[in-house]
Amino acid sequence: MPKDNLPAPKVEAFADHHVITPPNRLRKVMRLVDENNFEDPVARAEKALAGLSDEFAKWMAIECDRLAAAHAAILKNGFAPAAHDELFRAAHDIKGGAATFGYPFAGAGAESLCRVIEHAPALDRVPAELIAYHINAIQAIVREHTSPGTEAMAKEINRKLRLVADEYLAAVNRDRPEHLEAILAPSIAPVE
Template identity: 40%
Template sequence: MSAQSKAKLDEASIAGFADHDIITPKHNLKGFSRKVKARYDEHGFDLDALERAEAALAELSTEFDDWMRKEVVRLGDARDVVKRGGLGPETRPVLYRAAHDIRGQAATFGYPLAASVADSLCRLLDGIADDRRVPVGLVSQHVDAIGAIVREQATGADNRTALTLSERLASVVNDLLVQIEGSPSIAP
């Protein structure tokens, strides 16, 4: 870190090491928020920030279905490439990223069961390192399930058909990982 950069941080303490610096601010955000009289709940969450985030989400929620459809198309396209050319070093990361993005976003977009199926697909891909041993048919069933959940707008976790489909795919993946790898994947 240059001397000029350090001068700009005159309110911080800087501990220098051979390969890195640790910058400790003089004032933390919690202390600053007390000065501006932020409201906190019993768990220490800033209520004003939560309200702003909820308002922003509500404003964006009209676009959630469109975003989910686009993510499903991206996942379907990745699956189609895998079906044509097999799973490999170029295709696995694209398929995994598409499934991973749905796993992380679908619940926020109102599709918790699509997130669950995407999680099962990610666990399948995480759990079997050998591309040749990943059953493309099972991958395709996951993609089709996610597509059906979004197409049918199965937005609640109480949709019996989508819930059964999600649970069954997760069970098949667990059984397969035990059969192939000796244990189910514990990857997040």
């Protein structure tokens, strides 16, 4: 037996092939649950998220403040590598957490900003308004999240942001075909 006390892989030989079945290492870490006391782990996770949901608005506000601070540092000191990285990380964190926190439309705006940061040949040449529009849109979507009509407004803002960002990126990357394919790919963040 191997040193982890598991049997060797099972090998079945056939005329034209072999089937190798490795030992199931999960059996050592699995726990059998009594069917009478079964607790759904997904339901447990959803319950935990519901308990945290009061914090989501605070977390999104903190992330928006972080994004705005990164942008302010760039406006003050220019696009140093650390400032560039912080702007991207702040936008990327919003993109990744927005749907979980209940702000999917903020995620779409953050995704568009990430694309601009990622695919612009020189970030210091990106029109300052394009970055500011993205940040202002994300902040407005988060701030007005519970207001009537926000969803329709957010969809339209994100559609326009994506359109402007795509036009800009296509123009500045016309000599970089490896970027054009990624630029023209559809959004992964919900916009509808």
